[in-house]
Amino acid sequence: MGREFQTSGRLRPVDLAREHGLSTQAVRNYEEDGILPAAGRTAHGYRTYTPLHAAALRAFLALVPGHGHRTAAAIMQAVNEGAEAEAFRLIDESHAQLLDDRRTLEAVESALRELQLQPVEGRAASAGMAAGGGTTFIGPLARKLQIRPATLRAWERAGVVRPRRDPRTGYRVYDDADVRDARLAHQLRRGGHLLEQIAPLIARVRAAGGLEPLESALRDWHGRLSARGRALVAGAAELEAYLRANGSRGGAAGGR
Structure with a gap:
């Protein structure tokens, strides 16, 4: 993949948001919706993210053009719940369509x-x-x-x-x-x-x-069909990167 992730290292919501031109509220909403793994909290209750969350956000945003917002969200939710088989089924449905x-x-x-x-x-x-x-x-x-x-x-x-x-x-x-x-x-x-x-x-x-x-x-x-095909490939690459990073920590979101 040409990209290595660390699961440690603290990132603020604004750090994730700036990379993609999003608002910090959008990042928080994605976490609340299960598109991103649950964030850590500081002693004062502030959310803290890691490079793993950044990888999840990149994967989700890369999935959207090929799958649509709803299916991309469902894929990420399934992955973060440890239900990778369901995520792959959703991906298969988009390719079949x-x-x-x-x-x-x-x-x-x-x-x-x-x-x-x-x-x-x-x-x-x-x-x-x-x-x-x-x-x-x-x-x-x-x-x-x-x-x-x-x-x-x-x-x-x-x-x-x-x-x-x-x-x-x-x-x-x-x-x-x-x-x-x-x-x-x-x-x-x-x-x-x-x-x-x-x-x-x-x-x-x-x-x-x-x-x-x-x-x-x-x-x-x-x-348009060619663009969708390329978008599916690009989304798969980012999702695979996230799955690798997720599996490296042995966490619940990876389910492995």
Whole structure:
């Protein structure tokens, strides 16, 4: 790790706070919440910390970007209570969530590629466009996607597709954007994604104004996932340093 810790040596709350631009009250709150081990006290009742507390604070702050505040706090609380298995389980969950998010992104990109490979005219004609031009009804669209009309109605309730209603007949009318959204949803459903996962992705397509503008959003999405991955690695390094320091004293927080 390139860093050695001493468990002795007195530090004030302000010493820990200054390193990270925190308030001394924040440091005290972290201790009260179990994110830091319990502090020692002087004869006059003032809190005293050690380099071990500084390592705990560094570990917690390094965990936050990758895991979020709540999970990072739970990890540190588990470690300080001697429940390292629970801390590792929480870490595993964050990694699993990141992997799931990566797979979702891959599924979206795969679905978009399939849609973009299909000629626009062929899509419109095969979807059974109505006489009004650029629109179709629920039956032809369901047949094209090889799903039931009831499925399209369920997607509508979930916010995945948003067809308008013909004011005269009350029938659902799907325009080009609705057909695009239905096809994208169909690809994602075939990939095993739930409607509650698909709806926000379709909303991104709508907000971007179509598939091509979404490419920029996908690049940003890749960047955010990479940043989370690096943050998880950085947090793991600081947590390992704290675990080593904690174990070196054989204290209760280390549980070893």
